[in-house]
Amino acid sequence: xxxxxxPLRPVAWxxxxxxxxxxxxxxxxxxxxAAGIVAACGWxxxxxxxxxSPPPAILRxxxxxxxxxxxxxxxxxxxxxxxxxxxxxxxxxxxxxxxFTLRDLRLVASVSFFLIATQFLFSERLLYLGYLAVxxxxxxxxxxxxxxVEAGExxxxxxxxxxxxxxxxxxxxxxxxxxxxxxxxxxxxLAQPLWGLPDQVMDGRSGLSDDMSPGSISxxxxxxxxxxxxxxxxxxxxxDQRYWRGPVLWxxxxxxxxxxxxxxxxxxxxxxxxxxxxxxxxxxxPHERRWLFTLDYPVRGPEQALITVDHQLLSRxxxxxxxxxxxxxxxxxxxxxxxxxxxRAAALRxxxxxxxxxxxxxxxxxxxxxxxxxxxxxxxxWFRTEEYFYTLSASPLGRHGADxxxxxxxxxxxxxxxxxxxxxxxxxxIPTRVVTGYQGGLWQAGSDYLLVRQSDAHAWTEVWLExxxxxxxxxxxxxxxxxxxxxxxxxxxxxxxRLDLDWLQTLRNRYDRLQHMWNRWxxxxxHDRQRQFLQKLGLPDLxxxxxxxxxxxxxxxxxxxxxxxLLRRARPRSTGAVDRAWHAMLRRxxxxxxxxxxxxxxxxxxxxxxxxxxxxxxxxxxxxxTYCRIxxxxxAEHEADFIDQAKGFTPRRA
Amino acid sequence: xxxADSARLGADQRAPRRWFDRWIARRGPMRxxxxxxxxxIFILPTRFGWLLGLxxxxxxxxxxxxxxxxxxxxxxxVAGLASNSMLIAYRNLDRLQIQRSGAAPVFAGQTAQLLISxxxxxxxxxxxxxxxxxERRQTFALPPGGFAEVAVALTTHHRGWLQPPRCRVQTxxxxxxxxxxxxxxxxxxxxxWPQPADHxxxxxxxxxxxxxxQDQRQPDGDEFFxxxxxxxxxxxxxxxxxxxxxxxxxLARDLRQPRSRQLLLDLEQAPGRDxxxxxxxxxxWVLTAHRQHRAWTLRLGPDTIGPGSDEAHLHNCLKxxxxxx
Numbered sequence: 012x013x014x015x016x017x018p019l020r021p022v023a024w025x026x027x028x029x030x031x032x033x034x035x036x037x038x039x040x041x042x043x044x045a046a047g048i049v050a051a052c053g054w055x056x057x058x059x060x061x062x063x064s065p066p067p068a069i070l071r072x073x074x075x076x077x078x079x080x081x082x083x084x085x086x087x088x089x090x091x092x093x094x095x096x097x098x099x100x101x102x103x104x105x106x107x108x109x110x111f112t113l114r115d116l117r118l119v120a121s122v123s124f125f126l127i128a129t130q131f132l133f134s135e136r137l138l139y140l141g142y143l144a145v146x147x148x149x150x151x152x153x154x155x156x157x158x159x160v161e162a163g164e165x166x167x168x169x170x171x172x173x174x175x176x177x178x179x180x181x182x183x184x185x186x187x188x189x190x191x192x193x194x195x196x197x198x199x200x201l202a203q204p205l206w207g208l209p210d211q212v213m214d215g216r217s218g219l220s221d222d223m224s225p226g227s228i229s230x231x232x233x234x235x236x237x238x239x240x241x242x243x244x245x246x247x248x249x250x251d252q253r254y255w256r257g258p259v260l261w262x263x264x265x266x267x268x269x270x271x272x273x274x275x276x277x278x279x280x281x282x283x284x285x286x287x288x289x290x291x292x293x294x295x296x297p298h299e300r301r302w303l304f305t306l307d308y309p310v311r312g313p314e315q316a317l318i319t320v321d322h323q324l325l326s327r328x329x330x331x332x333x334x335x336x337x338x339x340x341x342x343x344x345x346x347x348x349x350x351x352x353x354x355r356a357a358a359l360r361x362x363x364x365x366x367x368x369x370x371x372x373x374x375x376x377x378x379x380x381x382x383x384x385x386x387x388x389x390x391x392x393w394f395r396t397e398e399y400f401y402t403l404s405a406s407p408l409g410r411h412g413a414d415x416x417x418x419x420x421x422x423x424x425x426x427x428x429x430x431x432x433x434x435x436x437x438x439x440x441i442p443t444r445v446v447t448g449y450q451g452g453l454w455q456a457g458s459d460y461l462l463v464r465q466s467d468a469h470a471w472t473e474v475w476l477e478x479x480x481x482x483x484x485x486x487x488x489x490x491x492x493x494x495x496x497x498x499x500x501x502x503x504x505x506x507x508x509r510l511d512l513d514w515l516q517t518l519r520n521r522y523d524r525l526q527h528m529w530n531r532w533x534x535x536x537x538h539d540r541q542r543q544f545l546q547k548l549g550l551p552d553l554x555x556x557x558x559x560x561x562x563x564x565x566x567x568x569x570x571x572x573x574x575x576x577l578l579r580r581a582r583p584r585s586t587g588a589v590d591r592a593w594h595a596m597l598r599r600x601x602x603x604x605x606x607x608x609x610x611x612x613x614x615x616x617x618x619x620x621x622x623x624x625x626x627x628x629x630x631x632x633x634x635x636x637t638y639c640r641i642x643x644x645x646x647a648e649h650e651a652d653f654i655d656q657a658k659g660f661t662p663r664r665a
Numbered sequence: 666x667x668x669a670d671s672a673r674l675g676a677d678q679r680a681p682r683r684w685f686d687r688w689i690a691r692r693g694p695m696r697x698x699x700x701x702x703x704x705x706i707f708i709l710p711t712r713f714g715w716l717l718g719l720x721x722x723x724x725x726x727x728x729x730x731x732x733x734x735x736x737x738x739x740x741x742x743v744a745g746l747a748s749n750s751m752l753i754a755y756r757n758l759d760r761l762q763i764q765r766s767g768a769a770p771v772f773a774g775q776t777a778q779l780l781i782s783x784x785x786x787x788x789x790x791x792x793x794x795x796x797x798x799x800e801r802r803q804t805f806a807l808p809p810g811g812f813a814e815v816a817v818a819l820t821t822h823h824r825g826w827l828q829p830p831r832c833r834v835q836t837x838x839x840x841x842x843x844x845x846x847x848x849x850x851x852x853x854x855x856x857x858w859p860q861p862a863d864h865x866x867x868x869x870x871x872x873x874x875x876x877x878x879q880d881q882r883q884p885d886g887d888e889f890f891x892x893x894x895x896x897x898x899x900x901x902x903x904x905x906x907x908x909x910x911x912x913x914x915x916l917a918r919d920l921r922q923p924r925s926r927q928l929l930l931d932l933e934q935a936p937g938r939d940x941x942x943x944x945x946x947x948x949x950w951v952l953t954a955h956r957q958h959r960a961w962t963l964r965l966g967p968d969t970i971g972p973g974s975d976e977a978h979l980h981n982c983l984k985x986x987x988x989x990x
Contacts, residue, residue, distance in 0.1 A: 114713070117841065121717050124743050128724045131735035139735060147742055154840035161841060162793025163804035179839055183753070187745025194741040201729050332732045534734045570748060577752045578759065581788035581809070 017116050020173070021160055022059035024153035025116045026052045026107070032126035032146045033100050039133070040097045041085045047078065051104040065109050075105040096129050113157050120153040135333060137522075137529040151180040186577060189569045197562035199555045200538040219468055221258050221300065223447055224267040225412055225426040234465035235519065237296055238449055239304060240527055241461040244290040247454060248306065251495060252342060254471065254483060255304040255463060257448030259321040263437075265362040266412065268430065268445050273357075276320045282310045285341045294530050295334045301326045304448055304463075306340040307483065313337065321444065322346065335535040346481040350442060358442030358475060366413040366434055373438030383441050383476055390435055391489040394428070397421070401491035425450075425487040425494070429470040432486040442475035446483070450495065458524045589650050592657035593638055600631075603662050613638055620662075627662045634660060686831075689848055697763045697781075697852045701834070705847045706758050708751055714842040717747065747842055754845035757791050757836040761807075763849055768819065768829075770856035770983070772948075777819040777855050779829055784812045791836075798832040798851075824859040824944070824987045858948065858983045859941075865949035866936055868928055868959075892916045927972060928954055928961035932989075940989075948986050955979045965989050 030037075030052060037045040057063070065071075078101045086094040103119055103126075127146045131139065155176045219238075239255075247253075260268035289306060303316055303324040312324045313336040319325055326334070347354070361370075380386040400422040408415050413431040416423055429445050436443035450469035452461040471485040488495045536544070545553055545561075553561065597607050605623055607616045617635035621628025637653045689695065693705040710718060721743050728736030762784040768777045779798060785791050785807035792806045798817040805813050821827055828850075835846035892905055895915035903917045930950050937943035947963070954961040955974065962971035963982045966989075970982055 117713050118716070121713070121720060124739060125720055125724060128728065128733075128736040128739040131728075131733050131739070132731060135733065135735045143735065143739060143742075147739070147746075151746065151840065158793060158837065158839060158841045161837065162795075162806070183746055183749050183839060184742070186749045187742050190745035190748055191738060191741035194744060195734075195738055198737070198741070200732065332734070334732075533738075536734055537732055573749065574752050577749065578756050 017059065017113055017157070018160060019056075019059045021113075021116055021153060021156040023056060024149065024156050025120045026056055028120050028123040028146070028150035028153045029103060029107070029126075031142075031149050032123035032130075033103075035130045035133070035139075035142070036096045036100050036126065039093055040100070044078070044081065044085065044097060044101070048100055048104040051107050055107045068109075071105060071108045074108070075101070078105070092129070092132050096126070099126065099129070113161055116157050117154065120150050120157065123150040123153075132331070135534050137526045140529075148180060148184055151184050152176055155180045155183075186573055189573055190566065193565050193569045194562065196536070196541070196544065197558060197565055199558045199562070200536075200541050202538045219257050219298070219300070219302070219447055219449075221302075222267050222269045223260055223426055223430065223445060223470055225408060225416070225423065225430040235516075236465050237523060237526070238298070238463050238465050238467065239293050239295040240530065241294075241452070241463065242292045242459065243461070247461055248289060248342070250451060251488075252306070253451050253461070254307065254446075254469070254485075255449040255452075256307055256309075256322065256324075256446055257302050257304055258446075259319075259323055259473075260445040260447065261321075261357050262360070263362060263430075263434070265365040265410070266408075268433075271357055274319055274321065274323065275317075275325065278318045278320050278322065280320075280346070282308050282318075282322075282341055282344050284310050284339060285343045287343050288339055288341045290337070290339050292335060292337045294527075294535055295330055295336070297331050297333060299329050299331060301329055303330070303334070303336060305338055307342055308340060308344040308346060310339040310341050333530055333534040335531075335537065335540070345479060347475065348478075348480050350475050350480075355442050355475070358444055359437050359440065361434065361437050366411045368411070368414040368418055369431065369434055370438045372417070373435045376435070377439045383474070386439055386441070387436070387474060387484060390432065391484070391486060394432075394486055394489040399428075399490045401487065401494055425470045428486040428490060429472050432484070433472045436472070436474055444473050444481075446471055446473055450485075453520060455520065455524055455527070458527060460527055462520070462523055462527075588654055589638070589641055592654045596631075596634070596657045596660050599660070600662055605662075624662055627660070630656075630660060631662070695831075695848065695850050697765050697849060699763050699849060700786075701758050701761045701763070701847045703755075703759070706755055706845055707847070708754060708843050708845045711837060711841060711844050714747070714844075717743065717842060721747070746840075750838075750840050750842045751845075753839045754836055754843040756789075757794065757838045758834065758845050758847055760787055761791065761794075761834065761847075762786060763834065766829075766851040767853050768855040770858055770980075770987075771821060772858045773821050773824050773860040775821060777821055777827065777857070778816045779819050779832075779851060779855065781815045781817065781832070781851070782812065783807065783815065783834070785810060793836050793838040795835050795837075796832060797835060799830045819855065821855070821857045824857050826854040826988070827857045828854045856984060856987055858987045859944045861949035861952055862942070862945040865946050865953070868950055868953060869930065869934060870928075892918060928959060929964065930954070930961055931964040932966060933964075944986050944989060948983065951979060951982045951986070 030049070033048065037048060058065075079098065082094065082097050082101060086097070099122070103122060106115060106119055109115060124147065127143055127150075130142070159172065159176065241247075258270055259274065261271040261274075262269045288310065291306070293304060295303060303312065303326050305312070305322075305324045308322045309318055309324050312318055315328070316324050316326045316336070324338075350358075376386055376389060380389050398421055401424060402422045403424050406420060408420075408427075413434045416427050417431050417435075420427075433443045433445050447468070447470045449463045449467045450471070451467050452463035454461055469487070471483060471487065473481045473483050476482050485495065541558070542552060545558070550561075600607070600620060603624065605620055607613075611619070613635040614632070617628070617632040620631045624631075634653065634657055637656075641650055641653060693699070693702065699705075721740055724736060724740040724743070727733070728740055764782040764784055766779060766781040768779045771777045781796060783794075783805075788809045790806065790808050790811075793804065794806060795802055795804045796815050796817055799819060801817050801819070803815050803817050805815050807813050817832070819827065819829055831848050831850055833846045833848055835844055837844050892908055893916065895904060895909075895917045899917045905916045905918050909916045928950075930947055932943055932947060935943040935946045935950075937946050951961065951963065955976075955978075958974060960972045960974040961982075962969060962973075963985065964970075965985055968985065970985055971978055973981075
């Protein structure tokens, strides 16, 4: 059955399913590759229409090989998820070249579901629910149409067949929702991944990187996508306290700040809870890295994370899916009242032969301000009073980056200020480290959560001071208080790009509230939330086995209900178009006082009508005879005529 | 060869097969007329179904590992789709009626058309049904409350009763993930007549001369053949007086066919190296005699059939030839 060539319609639906499923993947891959895949689909469609035969195997093989080579080149030989999905798309497009049998079509249609699922590894935004719905519907329609062909339905080109296929696919899909939801809420979730996730996934997903080189191109500030959302148990902290701690950078090689070798060492300091402790929940968008963002200083984090010696919260695995964690932070904690010698050395180290002017300035300042605190205040006020600007369109820096910035350019964004400040401090003998993370966030008053965007990325410094330990100093705040108070957007003149409009921004903020709900109830549903959910339903803390048993139980119930609906007995309806016309005619006669008795055959009744209504009787007798022939004979061609004539039959009283 | 194999089903079945057949038979009636219910309907994934299952497993593992909830939702939607398609495959067979089956006799080597009548008592159309009998498949559909007569071709090889193999009525609706099927044994065996010999020798004219027995059994002279209008020259004793009186015209007995023209087709007298060849020759003779409107008597060992020349006689003879041990 599988050997005959697939007709146009199932091919068209299958290609539609594939294209819809591949749409986000196509958008993410190099344009020429996407164009090639679309071209393959177009060719296949034309082949189905024009009844072309498949290209020779050699050509197919060569094209596929070429495409794979090009993928390897385009992705630089790096094996990431994008590479894998691009490869899958190319393989399917190659399959397209040979899908001349129903089996090939089925394969492509069903792998469309797989393509849809893989897209969610990259983004699970609310928008993609529509993608899921449309993609699965079209794939199901394709499968139904393929089955129609296999079932030997010859009239599959009829317009009604299309509607029927869409209807039955929609029913199938809608009826699968109860089962899907049951499984979704009750399928036991893993507390930890089955296999290790790669530490570095080269997908180029935007997010905070683990190093900082002022002057390198940074796109984060233009990226309005959410980085994470925070719900507080009490009131949110004041704006100037919203510093979300990310990677802490100690090592500087003259251009780049990086994390030191000891940054994964667990903290030995116990952070107690204090009066000012904050309890909050962070919903972190996947960013492929291990760090989780916290307010200073995390008291305790989730089970799957550790707190490092410089108070970063590190997840054991890269965050590849929306992650939700609860935190307690104590902002009043004093970090390292005594600085160990090793840490002091690491926090003072500067590369040789870089930034001579800055070093000279630091020495001059040192001479003028013997006290650390005075020196810091002097530098900050210098930033404030001198002509320093905050701008996102800063020039790249050369070998003596801090010198160029401090004395020549005098314009830059937070990374410039943090780096230059840290260099000055170290040169002046004050232990300093750079902290990157996010600052601020938009308080969504209606839904009570704080939205932190990628554009809120920030860098600041921490200096070690006698008596107060590591102390946060944000040089950017000295230059541009607006940046801290109102966020990065406020300090930019004019729109960053064409669609950067205020009303659009408001709309985006509203949409983000929906997104937040979605994240909270659907995407953030994990092992812990599943247990919470079951506890809310009044079930005690269940083991995984028990949850599985519960799932099977509910699944049986739900499937039972679904099958009651699907298997309900449809009563035999004899009211085809012919019968409807016949019965309408009988009703019209009844209005004229002629009722067909149950035991009368149509012809007997016709005889009675002929006697009562001589003017119409003849016509009715002929119609009754046709009706009998349709029912008891095999003359289907009478049906349309009969219906027409029966509709035109209007008996009048003689 | 499946037909030949299954024709001998009763004889040389292997034990597991026999056990399986008995198990199937225990689950419900197997011969038409029957209404298919859940005890007779079996469902298994098709190859495509297994493939999708594999795909689902990959999606499940990936989504669980990355704790990717939308991926999981997609997986579970596919799972729901599969479970529904299983129900619909079942629904497509549930309460389907196989009313009767039968095939007109054919000569060995010809293709018998096994006609199977099915009815859909429900109010739901059943599309994509298929009857599979001995490697032959025939798709059909049933409108609500409708009937269908499906013809499945059966190849025949040997004369005798051909028990059609166990047939399946099956469906892969709605998306080809699952195959639901039911087994049934066609109600009646098919009679397969012997294959007529290709170049049979001429009819054994005057066979009576060879052993003289024919004269003994029918000693009197000319045989009555039919009545016809009296013609001048007809002898008086040929006039059929009583019939003439009834019809008000003079009728005469037509004795143009003398008794010696009646054929005796005897198995023992038929040429041929073995029994089968003889039977094939006899079959050809019987057919020729019938075509030539001649009366014949068939003698198979101790049994004698006829004389006769009509259709019924022909069929009796063919049946006897088909079933001759």
